Structures are given as C-alpha cells and as structure tokens.
Amino acid sequence: MKQENNKAYKFGMVVDLDKCTGCGSCMVSCMSENNVPFKDDESEKKKSITWMRVYKLTNGKAFPDTQVVYMPRPCQHCAGKGGHGHSPCVSVCPATATDYGHDTGIVSQIYTRCFGCRYCMGACPYHARYFNWWDPEWPEGMENYLSPNVSPRMRGVVEKCSFCYHRFQAARDQAYAEGNKDEIAEENYQTACTTACPAGAIVFGDLNNPAHQVHKIVKPDPHPDPRNKHVVGKSRNPKVFRLLERLGTNTKVYYLSEREWVRKAGDNYLDGEWDKIKNHHGAIISHD
Amino acid sequence: MKVDRRSFLGLGLGAAAGIAVSPIGMKLTDDSSIWTQNWPWTPVPVDGEVSYENSVCSLCPGSCGISIKKIGGRPVKIEGLAEYPINDGGACLHGIAGLQYLYDPARVKTPLKKNGDKFEEISWDDAIAFVADKLGDIRKSGAPEKLACIIDKDQGSVSGLFKRLLKTFGSSNFYTMPSLESYLELTAATLHGEGETISFDLENASFVLSFGAGIIEGWGSPVNCFKANASRKQRHAKLYQIEPRLSNTAANADRWIPVKPGTEADLALGICAVILKNKLFDSTATANFKGGLNKFGALLQKDYTSSKTAEITGVKASDIEKIAILFAKAKMPVAVFGKGRGDGAQSLKELVAVHTLNCLVGNINKKGGAFVQQKTNYLEFPDESMDSIADKGFGKTKLGPYVNQLIEKVNASSEPAVEALFVYNANPCHSLHDSKNAKQAIGKIPFVVSFSSFLDETAMEADIILPSHTFIERLEDVPSGAGLSKTVVGLTKPIVKPLFNTKNPGDAILLIAKALEGSIAKSFEWESYEECLEGVTSSIWDSLSEEGFAIISEGVPSGSAKVNISFLAKNPLTVQAQGDFALTLIPIDNMRLISAGVAASPFAIKTVSDKVLMGRDIVVEINPLTAKGLKDGGTATLTTPIGSARVKVNFNEGTMPGVIGMVEGLGHTFDNKYVSNKGINVNDLIGPVIESGSGLDAAFGIKAKISKA
Numbered sequence: 001m002k003q004e005n006n007k008a009y010k011f012g013m014v015v016d017l018d019k020c021t022g023c024g025s026c027m028v029s030c031m032s033e034n035n036v037p038f039k040d041d042e043s044e045k046k047k048s049i050t051w052m053r054v055y056k057l058t059n060g061k062a063f064p065d066t067q068v069v070y071m072p073r074p075c076q077h078c079a080g081k082g083g084h085g086h087s088p089c090v091s092v093c094p095a096t097a098t099d100y101g102h103d104t105g106i107v108s109q110i111y112t113r114c115f116g117c118r119y120c121m122g123a124c125p126y127h128a129r130y131f132n133w134w135d136p137e138w139p140e141g142m143e144n145y146l147s148p149n150v151s152p153r154m155r156g157v158v159e160k161c162s163f164c165y166h167r168f169q170a171a172r173d174q175a176y177a178e179g180n181k182d183e184i185a186e187e188n189y190q191t192a193c194t195t196a197c198p199a200g201a202i203v204f205g206d207l208n209n210p211a212h213q214v215h216k217i218v219k220p221d222p223h224p225d226p227r228n229k230h231v232v233g234k235s236r237n238p239k240v241f242r243l244l245e246r247l248g249t250n251t252k253v254y255y256l257s258e259r260e261w262v263r264k265a266g267d268n269y270l271d272g273e274w275d276k277i278k279n280h281h282g283a284i285i286s287h288d
Numbered sequence: 289m290k291v292d293r294r295s296f297l298g299l300g301l302g303a304a305a306g307i308a309v310s311p312i313g314m315k316l317t318d319d320s321s322i323w324t325q326n327w328p329w330t331p332v333p334v335d336g337e338v339s340y341e342n343s344v345c346s347l348c349p350g351s352c353g354i355s356i357k358k359i360g361g362r363p364v365k366i367e368g369l370a371e372y373p374i375n376d377g378g379a380c381l382h383g384i385a386g387l388q389y390l391y392d393p394a395r396v397k398t399p400l401k402k403n404g405d406k407f408e409e410i411s412w413d414d415a416i417a418f419v420a421d422k423l424g425d426i427r428k429s430g431a432p433e434k435l436a437c438i439i440d441k442d443q444g445s446v447s448g449l450f451k452r453l454l455k456t457f458g459s460s461n462f463y464t465m466p467s468l469e470s471y472l473e474l475t476a477a478t479l480h481g482e483g484e485t486i487s488f489d490l491e492n493a494s495f496v497l498s499f500g501a502g503i504i505e506g507w508g509s510p511v512n513c514f515k516a517n518a519s520r521k522q523r524h525a526k527l528y529q530i531e532p533r534l535s536n537t538a539a540n541a542d543r544w545i546p547v548k549p550g551t552e553a554d555l556a557l558g559i560c561a562v563i564l565k566n567k568l569f570d571s572t573a574t575a576n577f578k579g580g581l582n583k584f585g586a587l588l589q590k591d592y593t594s595s596k597t598a599e600i601t602g603v604k605a606s607d608i609e610k611i612a613i614l615f616a617k618a619k620m621p622v623a624v625f626g627k628g629r630g631d632g633a634q635s636l637k638e639l640v641a642v643h644t645l646n647c648l649v650g651n652i653n654k655k656g657g658a659f660v661q662q663k664t665n666y667l668e669f670p671d672e673s674m675d676s677i678a679d680k681g682f683g684k685t686k687l688g689p690y691v692n693q694l695i696e697k698v699n700a701s702s703e704p705a706v707e708a709l710f711v712y713n714a715n716p717c718h719s720l721h722d723s724k725n726a727k728q729a730i731g732k733i734p735f736v737v738s739f740s741s742f743l744d745e746t747a748m749e750a751d752i753i754l755p756s757h758t759f760i761e762r763l764e765d766v767p768s769g770a771g772l773s774k775t776v777v778g779l780t781k782p783i784v785k786p787l788f789n790t791k792n793p794g795d796a797i798l799l800i801a802k803a804l805e806g807s808i809a810k811s812f813e814w815e816s817y818e819e820c821l822e823g824v825t826s827s828i829w830d831s832l833s834e835e836g837f838a839i840i841s842e843g844v845p846s847g848s849a850k851v852n853i854s855f856l857a858k859n860p861l862t863v864q865a866q867g868d869f870a871l872t873l874i875p876i877d878n879m880r881l882i883s884a885g886v887a888a889s890p891f892a893i894k895t896v897s898d899k900v901l902m903g904r905d906i907v908v909e910i911n912p913l914t915a916k917g918l919k920d921g922g923t924a925t926l927t928t929p930i931g932s933a934r935v936k937v938n939f940n941e942g943t944m945p946g947v948i949g950m951v952e953g954l955g956h957t958f959d960n961k962y963v964s965n966k967g968i969n970v971n972d973l974i975g976p977v978i979e980s981g982s983g984l985d986a987a988f989g990i991k992a993k994i995s996k997a
Contacts, residue, residue, distance in 0.1 A: 019518045021504035022536050023879045024895040028381035031891050032365055035333070040961040042894040043902050056897065058941070063911055064546045066941040068539040095317060115321040135329065139962075141787070142391040146333040147364045154330045195367060198378030198514035199504075 010105040012207040012252035014217045015072055017262055019201035022070030027052050029196030034150045037136030049130040051161035052193050059261045069262050075128040075161035076251035077107045081230040083250050089120035106163050114157040125244050129160045164191040186212050218254050241266040336360020342369055342836050344778030345383040346759045349770040350509040356783050363783055373776050375511035385889035389758050394742045394960040396755035397788035420803030422735050426707045432458025432681035434707035438714050440465050443767045445824050448667055449797045456672050456811045458681025463691040465714045468630035469769040475639040480849045485663045488624055489773045490516040492656035495618035499552045499642045500531045500627035505877045507630050508771040533949050534942025546944045549872045550988040551601040553638035558597025561588035562612035563648050570650025579854030587859055616649050620656025628877035631884050635979050635986035637860045647851045660849035664775045664840045667824045675807040692976050692985045698729040708735040717745035719884045721987055722975040739793045744958050755790040762792045775840040779832045792817045860981050867929035867991030873948045874989035875970045881953030890962035899938045900951050906967030909940035909949040923997040928990045930975040933968045
C-alpha cells in the first residue's frame with residue numbers, strides 16, 4: 001500500500017556482466033557493511049552466509065572455445081506477480097518477518113520476528129536467503145569493527161541482502177534535514193556493493209526515476225508483458241535480462257551483457273525455445 | 289446442562305474460533321522468538337558519532353586511497369577514496385577487509401624472543417638492547433656484511449631506513465622480494481639503461497597485447513587496472529590475452545590465445561619476426577636501436593619463423609601473423625608483461641622480448657603506449673656517516689643478485705654465510721619457490737629479526753620479533769609503482785591508537801641504530817620516525833600532509849628512450865620446467881587470495897570458490913582430456929620433482945590440455961583458523977629454476993604427474 005505522504009521509490013540495480021571481473025569486492029564490502037560473520041570453514045557454500053554471492057557461469061564449450069562470466073547475485077527484491085508485492089518469500093512467511101516495502105520496493109527482513117521456519121528459503125528461486133545454523137562468533141577484539149547500523153543476527157534466523165536499507169534511512173534523514181523530503185539524491189543512496197565495485201559494473205538507483213542511471217540503462221516497460229500479464233517492468237533494452245524472468249517474480253536486479261549465451265543463461269529454455277524468442281527480446285514469450 | 293452433540297460441537301467450534309481470533313497465538317510466536325533470540329553473547333555494537341578519515345592502503349603495491357568510516361571513534365568500514373588519483377573510489381576486497389588485519393588473531397601483540405621452541409614476551413627496551421648487542425658482536429668480529437635484510441620493496445622511507453642501517457652497519461646485503469616494480473626496472477635496465485623504469489598507459493591504449501599479465505587478477509595497481517579494463521568497451525579498445533588457462537583476464541578479454549606454458553617469450557619473438565619481416569616496425573624508432581638490430585633480425589628469421597614459433601608455442605602460424613599485424617597497425621598498441629600478478633618468478637628473456645614489441649612499433653613515451661623514464665626519487669636522506677668498518681663491509685660484493693641466491697648461499701655453506709637477518713613486510717618461507725628450502729635457510733641463520741605484525745611462517749622462524757603497527761595504525765609514505773602510468777606518493781595515517789604494544793618499523797630502526805652508537809647512531813639523528821619522514825620528504829611534505837598525496841609525475845613523459853637489444857641478439861636460452869613428467873603444474877594468481885606479504889583476510893578466504901578450496905583440500909584445475917582415470921571433484925595425488933600432495937580435482941575446460949593449475953596463496957600454517965591450514969602452498973611443489981644470464985628465478989611451473997589417490 002502506497003503511503004499518502006511518501007513518494008514511492010522502486011529501488012533496483014543493473015549489473016554489467018561484461019564489466020564484472022569476479023574480483024569479490026562487492027562480497028567483502030557487503031559483509032563488512034552488514035556485520036556478516038565468518039566461520040573457520042566457509043567452503044560449504046550452502047552454509048556460507050553471503051548476501052551478495054558471485055557465481056561463475058560458463059558457456060559449457062570445450063577448450064579453447066570456453067567462456068566464463070561472473071554474476072553477482074544479491075537478493076533480487078522481487079515485486080511478485082504483477083508487481084503487487086507478493087514476493088515468493090513474503091507470501092510464505094508466517095511471522096511477517098519479511099515484507100515488501102511498497103514505498104521502496106525493498107524486501108525487508110526483521111530478524112527478531114523470524115523464528116527460523118525457513119519457508120522463505122524454500123520459496124526463493126534465487127538462493128538469496130541464508131539461515132544462521134550457529135551463533136556468529138568474532139575472534140577476540142574483532143567485534144569492535146561491527147556497525148551499529150545493522151543488528152548482528154543470532155542462531156535460528158534467516159538473513160539476506162536488504163539493499164543496505166540503513167543507507168536508505170540515512171539518505172532519507174539527510175533529505176528531510178535538507179528540506180526535500182520527496183527527493184533522495186541518486187548519489188546519496190548507493191548500496192555498499194555498488195560503491196565498492198572497482199570496475200563500475202553495478203549501477204543502483206530508483207527505477208521509477210527517469211533521471212537515474214539505472215532507469216536509463218534498464219528502460220523498464222511501463223506496461224505488463226502482453227504475453228504474460230504477471231511480468232511487469234521488463235527491460236526495453238535488448239541487452240538487459242532478469243533471472244528466471246518468466247516466473248513473474250519481477251525482480252529488481254537486472255543484468256546486462258553483450259553476449260548472447262550469457263543472456264540465455266538467465267533462464268531455462270526448452271530446445272529451440274531461445275532461438276524463437278531471442279530476436280524479439282522486448283516481448284519474450286512467457287509461460288501462461 | 290446436558291452435553292449433547294450440538295452443544296459439544298458448538299463449544300468446540302467456539303473455542304477454535306476464540307483461539308483463532310485471540311492474540312495468544314501471535315503473542316506466543318512472538319515471545320518464543322524473543323526468548324530464543326536475545327542471547328547475551330550476541331554483540332550489540334555501540335552507536336556514536338559518525339566520522340570519516342582518509343588514508344592510503346599499503347597492503348599491496350597498488351597504493352589506493354581509502355576512506356575509513358568511524359563510529360564513536362571506532363573504525364567500522366573501509367571504502368575506496370573518491371577522487372584519489374589512483375583508484376577514484378574503487379577498492380579491492382583485501383583493502384575493504386583491512387580492519388580484519390587490525391584485529392587479526394595472529395597478530396604479534398608485544399616484542400617476542402625465542403627461547404628454545406617457544407616465544408617469550410619481552411619489553412621493547414630489552415628487545416632493542418638484545419638486538420643491538422647481537423649486532424654489535426657481529427660488527428666487532430669484523431664481518432658486518434654478514435647482516436642481511438629481506439624486505440618487500442626498495443621504495444619509500446621505511447625501506448630507505450632499513451637500507452641506510454645496513455649501509456652504515458657495513459653491509460650491502462639488502463634484498464627485496466620479487467615484485468613487478470623490480471622486474472620493470474630490470475627490463476628497463478636491460479633495454480634502455482640503468483636507472484630507468486617502465487610503465488604502461490592502459491587507460492588510453494587502443495590495443496593491449498598481454499602476455500599473461502593478470503590485468504584483473506591483481507597485476508600492477510589492481511584497482512587502477514580494473515578501471516582501465518572497465519573503460520575498454522567505451523573506448524573501443526581491444527585486449528588480447530596470451531595465457532595457458534582461461535584466467536579472469538582471458539575471460540574478460542576480446543580474445544584469449546592459449547599458449548603452452550613457458551613459451552610466451554618465444555611467441556613474443558615470433559611476433560617480432562613477423563613485424564620485422566613485413567616491415568611493420570616504426571623505422572624512426574628502430575633507426576636508433578643499438579646492439580645489433582640486423583643480427584637480431586637474422587636470428588628471428590632463422591629461429592622464429594611463424595611455423596617454428598607455432599610449433600613451440602601451440603599458437604597457429606596464421607594467428608601469430610594476424611596478431612602481429614593487428615598489433616603493429618593499431619593506433620595505440622601496448623604489449624604488457626609480467627605473468628599473473630607480475631610478482632612471481634619471471635624470465636628476463638620473456639620480459640625483454642615482450643617489451644621489444646613496444647620498442648619496435650615505436651609506442652615508447654606516446655599516449656596509450658609504454659612509458660620509459662628515470663625512476664623517481666622524492667626522498668632526500670642526508671649523507672650517511674660511515675666509519676672504516678662500514679666502508680670496508682659495504683664495499684664487499686653482495687652474496688648474490690637476488691633473494692634466491694641468498695637462500696642458496698646460506699643453505700650451501702657450512703660456515704654461516706649470514707650471521708643476522710632482518711625481515712620486514714616479506715614472508716619468504718611461504719612465498720618463495722621451494723618454500724621448505726627457504727625455511728631451512730632462514731632457520732640456519734643464527735640471528736633472525738622479524739618486524740612482522742603477524743606471526744606468519746617467517747616470523748615463526750625468527751629469534752626475535754619487533755612487531756610493527758598495521759597500516760591502520762601507522763604513519764608512512766606509500767609510493768605507487770608497479771607499472772602505473774603516473775607516480776603518486778600517498779600518506780598512510782594512523783587511524784586508531786595502536787591496539788597492542790607495537791611500533792612503527794621506522795621507529796624500531798631508529799632505536800636499533802641509536803643503540804648501536806657511533807657513526808651508525810650519527811646517521812639516524814632523528815627523534816622519531818615522524819620527524820624523519822617529514823625531513824626526507826620535505827620537497828613534497830606540504831602536499832602529503834595537506835592533500836594526503838603528492839603527484840610526482842603524470843602524463844606522457846617527454847623525450848625518447850635509448851634502445852639496446854644486445855641481450856636478445858645474443859639469443860638467450862628459454863627456461864624449461866624442471867623434471868620430466870608429462871604434465872606441467874602452473875601457479876594461478878587469484879584476486880581473492882594474496883600470494884606475497886600478508887595472508888588473505890577471513891572475509892577474502894570466505895569469498896574463495898569451492899572449486900578452489902573445499903574444506904581443507906586445495907582444488908586443482910585440469911582439462912578433462914588430461915584427467916584420465918580421475919573423477920571430477922575426486923581426490924588425487926599430485927607429484928612433482930620436489931614434492932607430492934593430496935589435492936581435489938576440478939575438470940575445467942578453460943585449462944589447456946597438459947596443464948594443471950593450482951592457486952597461489954593457500955597453505956598457510958600459522959595460528960589463525962580462519963585463514964590457515966587450508967589447502968597447500970603451491971610453492972612447496974615448485975622449485976626455483978635460475979635463468980642463465982639474468983640470475984632470476986624463472987620457474988613458470990614444474991613438470992608434474994597426477995594420479996587417483
């Protein structure tokens with residue numbers, strides 16, 4: 001529900017996969033910004049809490065035609081079918097510990113409400129959610145670098161990327177203090193992964209604001225996909241795609257690549273299906 | 289009242305409805321999460337006033353500007369510093385994780401002295417007196433040259449103080465660990481003359497021909513290279529990557545040219561041959577070549593025809609010709625050398641052969657090309673005061689040109705070749721080839737003084753540790769280098785008061801010098817390192833202290849460079865891998881790990897893929913064609929002439945058949961469960977191979993076999 005006095009933002013991100021080098025700065029910046037803990041063995045990736053995780057994709061071809069691309073994956077902040085806020089995780093949470101912010105487009109996670117049923121983890125098609133199987137532990141003294149802006153989590157709760165919501169709060173406060181409560185300047189609210197990326201591969205901003213870089217790159221379609229009314233906000237840039245777009249999760253994290261095989265890797269296609277739709281990307285045939 | 293069916297059902301439904309609408313369910317759920325989540329051991333970070341301080345990261349030669357966010361005086365986050373001339377806001381994962389070094393469990397908290405197998409805490413006064421006493425004895429024995437020093441770099445004032453102490457003590461045995469900067473200087477000295485160095489204008493080049501340089505793997509000044517690479521698309525510039533495996537740089541490049549390991553020099557010469565044969569070179573540039581261009585040309589037309597080069601390197605003859613033409617005809621081409629991060633083993637033949645391409649096409653000191661200019665020196669130390677012992681000792685020749693020869697001499701001689709060793713910002717027991725051999729040599733030296741902040745493998749071998757502040761706690765000048773097209777000196781500032789009983793390494797050196805008395809003390813007449821720094825950087829101090837950095841040089845250098853190609857005209861041998869197994873093991877530089885100096889932080893280790901590290905096992909990559917009898921994800925035994933190890937196997941189509949890739953920077957053995965005892969150190973499996981003519985360790989890999997464990 002849109003609040004009367006507030007302007008509705010729709011924060012989103014676009015990641016240029018051709019620029020991404022897989023260096024891992026975004027992952028570490030996220031961990032250090034959000035008090036994400038670490039264990040002595042983090043090689044079992046399903047149990048390794050990484051709000052931002054960089055995946056390695058290959059085109060599957062044999063030497064020497066192999067190609068590799070890195071894909072950073074934060075929480076996709078799904079708007080759900082038709083963009084009404086019914087994100088897969090929000091729909092299943094019995095504790096209202098995760099909710100869709102209609103004023104921001106951000107999917108929240110309230111740790112103290114969560115009682116660890118992990119339905120949301122099962123519902124998330126992007127493996128963006130992580131469960132705290134153990135209490136976090138910092139070596140002696142290291143808890144001194146923890147930030148008060150993000151609560152450290154405890155055993156038994158689920159956590160995930162919040163688009164650095166505390167940075168949004170700070171930017172909103174700043175905008176209020178400066179007297180323009182309706183306008184948060186683009187540069188004043190940027191996520192920790194965005195500012196850290198040394199390649200400038202991540203662009204973050206308000207998808208509702210045509211002046212923002214992210215809007216200019218994504219060019220979100222104001223109308224639902226004619227073939228699948230559940231899909232909204234589809235990009236009109238033929239190089240831009242979303243992950244599992246045809247599910248109608250309506251993610252707000254977009255990806256950009258010049259390479260066709262990379263764009264194809266964003267979803268699962270039947271044999272021959274991709275060839276039929278790739279040329280009119282602006283109107284991908286969706287599942288009915 | 290009679291309980292009949294009707295009233296029973298009514299009551300039951302009423303109760304159910306009552307429970308459903310009452311808040312008790314919600315309340316109990318809420319309470320249960322409150323009861324089970326508010327543990328006293330979950331930290332509650334203290335809030336406070338937010339402030340930002342600027343400094344410079346000195347974890348690697350990149351020298352990026354950083355901004356440290358503090359809350360209530362506590363540093364909580366490191367980010368890249370916007371508008372800093374090197375990284376303009378970007379930062380790498382190691383710098384961002386910098387605060388983990390401050391609170392590292394492996395930090396040395398107070399001076400330590402070894403007693404038997406154990407370290408005992410001692411006071412700074414006792415530690416300095418002890419070091420001065422030992423050094424005094426060496427000096428009295430008349431062999432001051434037996435004091436040696438291994439340090440990360442020959443740049444900056446702290447390094448300058450170490451060098452000065454050695455000189456005034458009477459020793460020229462000052463060694464640096466291999467670094468890209470040292471290779472750039474050596475290549476420049478070989479082709480252009482002593483005192484010169486080389487840098488690459490990657491931000492402007494229109495065609496980058498990289499001979500394995502990991503431009504996005506931490507080569508050079510990493511963040512600057514990331515940015516230059518990211519702007520490639522807008523600039524319509526091309527990157528061709530020559531490398532035996534599909535590194536991230538190769539994957540990001542416009543073209544990946546797989547080449548047999550260790551044949552990069554031959555490929556460069558093959559390309560030179562095509563350029564010379566087809567007269568694609570810049571004749572005004574070659575007119576001034578000295579050292580026998582005709583002889584060099586004749587040699588190339590004989591030994592490096594396209595077909596012969598194709599046979600050696602595995603690159604098709606037609607491709608060699610195509611690349612040569614593209615390179616020579618590009619508007620602003622540049623050939624880049626320094627495999628991987630450029631700080632590992634390198635062959636001078638390869639470095640010179642690649643840079644000869646730059647000389648041939650005449651892109652020296654042109655926009656988008658290679659810059660050749662005098663090494664900048666902004667430091668002005670006053671003249672040393674040398675007594676007769678110092679003069680005599682300093683006049684003696686060094687034990688060898690490089691650190692590898694030092695290790696070899698120490699291990700080979702029955703009498704101690706070195707009586708005392710200083711180690712600062714270097715971990716030779718982990719990062720040199722055949723690390724066991726290096727460890728043996730360090731262990732053999734009677735008196736080893738480590739200035740490490742962490743109890744790493746080399747510090748463990750020390751007799752005394754004089755712990756340094758981390759870069760968050762100390763003042764230091766940090767000059768850029770490593771191929772960056774401009775020279776910027778940054779100032780690292782203390783952001784927090786030292787956490788432990790540590791000192792600035794500069795201050796530790798001053799104390800040792802003063803305790804040694806006489807002419808040595810006279811050469812170190814500063815009250816503190818701070819005073820010394822201000823004095824020796826006086827020409828740029830205003831800018832350093834006010835701006836946080838000083839730009840020493842920028843833009844295209846004026847003037848041309850002399851070129852002497854006699855080194856290549858003599859047809860030096862190409863280094864071969866040691867051993868005669870069928871496969872070749874090569875080290876992989878991975879941006880998320882660190883191969884020299886400090887170990888990677890817990891955060892950085894956390895980002896490492898499970899295709900690189902699985903539990904305690906290192907994962908090697910191998911082409912499925914080569915992996916006969918092995919299973920993807922299975923365990924295998926990897927054997928080389930110098931060692932054998934248990935590894936896991938990852939089938940990787942991006943690895944050339946016949947090649948096994950193993951990541952560098954794992955296998956630490958010190959006491960930090962988050963980063964140590966993970967995988968093995970690739971340097972335990974690869975031994976040094978000394979290149980004749982240059983004396984460099986040029987082992988690009990080693991012959992190996994792999995079988996099911």
